[in-house]
Amino acid sequence: MSRQALLAKIHIAKKDLSLDDDTYRAILGRFGVASSRDLTIAQMDLVLREFTGKGWQPKQTKSGRRPRPAASREALMGKIEALLADKARRQGLPVSWNYAHAVAKRVCKVDRLDFCDNVMLGKVIAALSYDQKRHPEVMSK
Structure with missing residues (x-):
């Protein structure tokens, strides 16, 4: 952020x-x-x-929509969703689908995850996994 x-x-x-x-x-x-x-x-x-x-709850931002991929890409999209949820848990703040779209734009040069093929989705997963390894536990509870 x-x-x-x-x-x-x-x-x-x-x-x-x-x-x-x-x-x-x-x-x-x-x-x-x-x-x-x-x-x-x-x-x-x-x-x-x-x-x-102290009780403050951040309002949900427009999180973008979850892409509706072909059945062959559903497993990859589920992995991306899990990585986004893990990032949100580690940060303590919501992480939107727009973040994944931005990663796809940066890594694959496409505007949205919807336009990614299996190889490109693999690259997005690799980028999110790399971020996960770099910041294993941002939050300390």
């Missing part, structure tokens, strides 16, 4: 939780910063987890 998107989520969570400015600044102060702009991406993730612990 981009830095700007994380900043936006922090400010949305602050508003949804109805945090006053002093409480919000106290939370940021625990991370050694006075402004959310000064947070690192890892610190932004921690702030969002703290907000989630």
Whole structure:
């Protein structure tokens, strides 16, 4: 997730939780910063987890639709769906199908997973698996 998107989520969570400015600044102060702009991406993730612990639930973004592949590709699509669910679990934030479409665009040079053949879907699975190995447990509970 981009830095700007994380900043936006922090400010949305602050508003949804109805945090006053002093409480919000106290939370940021625990991370050694006075402004959310000064947070690192890892610190932004921690702030969002703290907000989630306080009861904030991120609203579901438009997640894109799950592609409806031919029967021969259904198993590959199921594997992609499982990898997306695992990534969401590790991050503690929802991961949409649009993320998989973006991986397909970057790796296979097609706009959507719908346009991928079996070999291309294998490449998308490999990219998602590589990400899984690079970040085995982002969340610590």
